[in-house]
Amino acid sequence: MTGPAPAGIRYVSTRADTGAGLPPGPRPRRRRGTLPRRLLAPLAAVTLLTLVGLGPLLAPHPPDRTVGPPWASPDGSTPLGTDALGRDVLSRVLAGGTGLLSLALVAALAAVLLGTAAGLWSGWAGGGAARRVAWVGDLLLAVPAPVLALVLATALSGASAVVTASVMAGAPLTARVVADEVAVLRRGGWVRAAVERGERAPAVLLREILPALRGLATADAGLRLVTALQLAAALSVLGLGPQPPAPDWALMLREGLPGTALNPAALLAPALALALCAWVLGAASRSAGRTGGAR
Amino acid sequence: MSPRLPARLSARVAVLALAATVVVFAATELLPGDAGDTRDAGRATEEEIAARRVELGLDRPAPVRYLLWLGGLLTGDPGRSLITGRPVAEILGERLPATTALVAVSLLLATLLTALALLLAHLRGGRGGSIAAGLAAVPQPAWAAVLGGLLAGLLGWVPPVSLLPPGGSAWSSPQALVLPALTLALPSAAYATGLLQGVLVDTLRRPHVVDAERRGLSPLAVLWRHVVPFLWVPALRVGALLAGGITAGTALVETIFGYPGIGGLLVSAVAVRDIPVVQAAALPPILVLLAGVLVADLVAARSGAGAGDGTGAADEGFRPRTPDPIGGVR
Numbered sequence: 001m002t003g004p005a006p007a008g009i010r011y012v013s014t015r016a017d018t019g020a021g022l023p024p025g026p027r028p029r030r031r032r033g034t035l036p037r038r039l040l041a042p043l044a045a046v047t048l049l050t051l052v053g054l055g056p057l058l059a060p061h062p063p064d065r066t067v068g069p070p071w072a073s074p075d076g077s078t079p080l081g082t083d084a085l086g087r088d089v090l091s092r093v094l095a096g097g098t099g100l101l102s103l104a105l106v107a108a109l110a111a112v113l114l115g116t117a118a119g120l121w122s123g124w125a126g127g128g129a130a131r132r133v134a135w136v137g138d139l140l141l142a143v144p145a146p147v148l149a150l151v152l153a154t155a156l157s158g159a160s161a162v163v164t165a166s167v168m169a170g171a172p173l174t175a176r177v178v179a180d181e182v183a184v185l186r187r188g189g190w191v192r193a194a195v196e197r198g199e200r201a202p203a204v205l206l207r208e209i210l211p212a213l214r215g216l217a218t219a220d221a222g223l224r225l226v227t228a229l230q231l232a233a234a235l236s237v238l239g240l241g242p243q244p245p246a247p248d249w250a251l252m253l254r255e256g257l258p259g260t261a262l263n264p265a266a267l268l269a270p271a272l273a274l275a276l277c278a279w280v281l282g283a284a285s286r287s288a289g290r291t292g293g294a295r
Numbered sequence: 296m297s298p299r300l301p302a303r304l305s306a307r308v309a310v311l312a313l314a315a316t317v318v319v320f321a322a323t324e325l326l327p328g329d330a331g332d333t334r335d336a337g338r339a340t341e342e343e344i345a346a347r348r349v350e351l352g353l354d355r356p357a358p359v360r361y362l363l364w365l366g367g368l369l370t371g372d373p374g375r376s377l378i379t380g381r382p383v384a385e386i387l388g389e390r391l392p393a394t395t396a397l398v399a400v401s402l403l404l405a406t407l408l409t410a411l412a413l414l415l416a417h418l419r420g421g422r423g424g425s426i427a428a429g430l431a432a433v434p435q436p437a438w439a440a441v442l443g444g445l446l447a448g449l450l451g452w453v454p455p456v457s458l459l460p461p462g463g464s465a466w467s468s469p470q471a472l473v474l475p476a477l478t479l480a481l482p483s484a485a486y487a488t489g490l491l492q493g494v495l496v497d498t499l500r501r502p503h504v505v506d507a508e509r510r511g512l513s514p515l516a517v518l519w520r521h522v523v524p525f526l527w528v529p530a531l532r533v534g535a536l537l538a539g540g541i542t543a544g545t546a547l548v549e550t551i552f553g554y555p556g557i558g559g560l561l562v563s564a565v566a567v568r569d570i571p572v573v574q575a576a577a578l579p580p581i582l583v584l585l586a587g588v589l590v591a592d593l594v595a596a597r598s599g600a601g602a603g604d605g606t607g608a609a610d611e612g613f614r615p616r617t618p619d620p621i622g623g624v625r
Contacts, residue, residue: 146580
């Protein structure tokens with residue numbers, strides 16, 4: 001139900017072009033991707049996230065108070081008109097992203113942390129351990145994330161279902177990218193030097209390998225975030241998330257659909273806000289992937 | 296190709312399918328209470344609930360219940376609905392044609408759109424990948440809202456609710472398919488374009504393609520004769536992802552547009568905790584995805600056979616990285 005497969009299984013190969021064995025030092029500057037352009041998407045993402053976080057404070061009206069007739073067209077006090085119950089659409093859009101995005105952030109963070117830990121371990125251990133981790137990942141990936149979230153929602157609350165599904169379907173992907181990269185990095189001279197110095201595996205992983213994974217992990221976290229946002233929006237639109245009258249972009253989509261002919265803004269404003277967030281977060285992730293060294 | 300490879304690939308997919316049924320079953324087992332009190336919530340006495348639990352077999356340990364459920368599934372009897380008491384197979388059976396029609400139309404539409412987008416991107420020098428990736432990130436509810444609001448609300452071209460006439464099939468009222476199919480196909484096509492764009496660009500850098508361009512072949516001839524043959528396997532793998540994703544997406548789309556299929560059934564069963572229906576209705580997306588993976592793997596294994604015939608073009612090292620729904624990038 002969320003995205004095209006949504007919830008996509010996206011994977012960035014790293015082995016081919018990271019330059020196996022190079023230390024993660026300064027890389028040759030590329031002609032394209034000069035500083036301002038490179039920072040455009042991440043800056044937009046940070047701005048947008050701040051705006052969504054502060055949105056409830058900026059709302060001109062309380063999001064659940066009736067301020068005019070139902071489906072009123074935009075005017076002075078309600079710049080985006082009103083919804084089915086005469087509530088201010090602008091206030092509801094400003095207040096409606098906080099819950100969705102914070103849920104997506106928690107879900108993505110959980111997936112990335114677990115996936116990175118599993119990837120670090122299996123990439124470092126190699127051999128049988130790595131194969132076992134990969135096999136468990138394959139098993140989990142056979143169930144599409146939206147289906148997993150729905151099935152989990154029989155027993156868990158919508159939010160817990162989103163987090164659990166995001167971890168079960170996302171962590172294996174993160175683990176795989178990280179493990180591939182670690183398997184390459186551990187052959188690097190600076191890593192071997194640390195091992196020769198007698199440092200123990202956890203110290204080497206934390207101090208020598210983790211910093212080199214920064215770009216990769218950021219890019220991957222962006223993908224997990226977009227997927228979690230899609231999951232959260234889907235469950236919410238299906239009525240398994242926040243309940244009315246909570247302001248929530250996905251709920252607003254369903255509530256706004258019947259009144260499209262009267263006040264299209266009640267439907268289009270939350271739809272565009274949701275779409276914009278997902279687009280910008282995805283772009284920031286791709287940008288981190290390009291500039292972070294790991295393609 | 297080793298002669299045993301197809302058998303090995305089929306076995307891998309069978310194990311994955313089995314594991315998926317375990318995941319689905321275990322996920323519905325997380326509920327602290329159980330189905331014993333679902334039907335008569337609050338109205339039954341302790342003894343009645345205990346009797347119902349025995350009747351439904353809930354007093355047995357979970358592994359036994361899983362095996363019984365799996366056995367029922369394989370023999371075509373996944374139990375009865377806790378709400379209506381009707382056999383799950385019957386409920387699913389009457390909704391299967393509608394969902395099959397929706398998935399088939401959406402998949403066809405997504406394939407055509409992806410081919411078109413890739414062709415456009417190729418003719419424009421390999422650009423447009425970030426637009427496709429951006430569109431693919433947009434959550435499906437937003438697509439549903441914008442398409443529904445535009446086509447049904449503002450333009451009035453199609454009905455806002457995709458009800459089918461009683462007894463009628465989706466093919467007899469194609470206007471009901473427009474909104475659900477577009478909502479499923481557009482983001483899927485964007486996603487597939489984003490994935491295949493990279494493979495296309497990689498293929499275009501290959502020596503034989505560069506040579507063909509230098510020989511003065513037209514871009515379309517280069518594309519058809521020297522690039523497309525390399526794209527079959529990646530395209531099939533992405534196709535498996537799309538088919539699984541579209542089938543999974545029916546849950547959302549059928550619910551929003553009121554289309555009477557298995558996806559909508561899954562959502563309503565989740566809402567009332569009708570566990571047997573949830574367990575069975577969750578399986579189609581998994582089976583479609585795994586069937587697609589198997590087809591892609593078998594075709595990849597067959598084309599891998601060309602490596603030994605001396606042409607070398609299909610040699611493993613020459614193949615572009617291809618996304619694999621289950622196994623990452625090959």
